[in-house]
Amino acid sequence: MLDESKLEKEITTDAVDFSFGELLNLHRDGEIIIRPEYQRLFRWSTEQRSRLIESVLLRLPIPPIFLVENDSNILELIDGLQRTSSVLQFLDHTAIGEPELILSGCDILPALNGVKFSDLSTSLKFKIKRTPIRAIIIKKSGDQYVKYEMFKRLNTGGSLLSAQEIRNCSSRMVDGGEHFYSVIQNLANEQNFLKAIERLPDPSRERRGDEELVLRFFAVKNYRDGYKGNIEEWLDSYMEDVLLQHHAFDAASESGHFNRVFNLISAAFMDGAFSRFKSTGDSTGRLAPAYFEAVVGAVSDELPAIEGKDVSTLRAKLIDAFAHADFLASTGPGANSIEKFRKRIDVVKAYLLV
Structure with a gap:
């Protein structure tokens, strides 16, 4: 029989839709931390990053990202680094200290190949900045072991991250x-x-x-x-x-x-x-x-x-x-x-x- 007392260990989360423009501003202001030393910042190739931008413009579904709230109420990105960093690099590469992203390998919208953010029309720039992505925010309260296990389970199903x-x-x-x-x-x-x-x-x-x-x-x-x-x-x-x-x-x-x-x-x-x-x-x-x-x-x-x-x-x-x-x-x-x-x-x- 299920020991219902164990359910008291559940963690508290909020689901919020951030636009990519909001994420960029929050990162600039230090309200969201992206730590590339925990996940290599760009394991994705330029083609993979470019196809994500293509997907954003096509309004294709994008998986949610996960953030954890620390003791100072700052949000730290713990899952979704590749997706988030790719879009931020395209919008403002200086914000994450990476070279400017010039799109390549786009096959549904091949006209995007060779394009950088400044080349886009104002309407397309707004379209990317205003595209929402679901963010699951893990509150700082909650059982530590459950939060630890949660992150492991989020990532062990795929091959993007190594065990370490x-x-x-x-x-x-x-x-x-x-x-x-x-x-x-x-x-x-x-x-x-x-x-x-x-x-x-x-x-x-x-x-x-x-x-x-x-x-x-x-x-x-x-x-x-x-x-x-x-x-x-x-x-x-x-x-x-x-x-x-x-x-x-x-x-x-x-x-x-x-x-x-x-x-x-x-x-x-x-x-x-x-x-x-x-x-x-x-x-x-x-x-x-x-x-x-x-x-x-x-x-x-x-x-x-x-x-x-x-x-x-x-x-x-x-x-x-x-x-x-x-x-x-x-x-x-x-x-x-x-x-x-x-x-x-x-x-x-x-x-x-x-």
Whole structure:
């Protein structure tokens, strides 16, 4: 039977129709915040943005946007960034610090190709500015966990946002979430960390793969028992437990430990810390997440014992660990099983402690 008391956790929303002209003015006045650091501002191509403008002129339906009200009653866009930013760029590219949008790829109204906003007639300019879009405003009151889950569910059905981008945006639904995200973001820019993850592919970096590695580091360090074999669910659960204060996270202490670990990793293993080695001892290939877990888990667990060791010796030991049959078996097929997750950490740990 449904526990009706759980329905008391429902969140309060308002539905408002804003015109694009109003959204532009509210953004200029700082009453609506668009944060491109949470969702890459323009993952859409110029053609996709142009077709949205074409759709606006054709009066085709446009999905709603979602905003959340913060403690200062400022509205923050949490879903619909691509749609909103595309139209604002066309209306006034300086308002969002982007190049002027010149339309291309319009196939229903091909005469729009090569056109910018200033080229339009006054009536068409008004038509775009006065076109309404439904905005769902999530009030600042309401259960934090429900708001957090709401944002996840809004985005996990599609493929525009990566798992880490969804986590970053969702964190803003919870008090203190912005601070936790800023810790992750700052650590992702530490020089020794950047040196160690140089082999992370650029497409992964563009989708916040670097920030996900920071989160994964802390999950390996603090939440190993929460690992059930699904990486995404494990990272989601760890972040939710931190945000909802079910799991302690002292930002200063954790950041200090993170920096000590990566100071050692970058000095001893350089950019080969999380990738395979050739027979010559040179690292090769892209960063492998299973290797990342193994190395950061081992170094984090045994940091005081490892810190004083000669870095060239540590590198040689890591090469030997990566070549060991047990390590190779734990990073091959089925690598996400709990047993193999633990085994690869233990193998690296044993070699580095010798």
